Amino acid sequence: MDIKAITTEADYDKALVEVERYFINEPEPGSAEAERFSALTDIIEAYENQHWPIEMTEP
16 A cells, blocks of 8 residues: 655645545445545545644534
8 A cells, every 4th residue: 555645735636536536436345445545535634634624613
């Protein structure tokens, strides 16, 4: 698995393109592709949380 940290906007865009295919053809649970999908979504989420945090609102 050759997944790297997302450090630039270009890395982020590349990761989004790569993860998109898993929404079209969902990987088999437990497969290497499912693990790759999970890892990609984790690093994408971390990058988004760091660069575009969603502030908590008051009721």
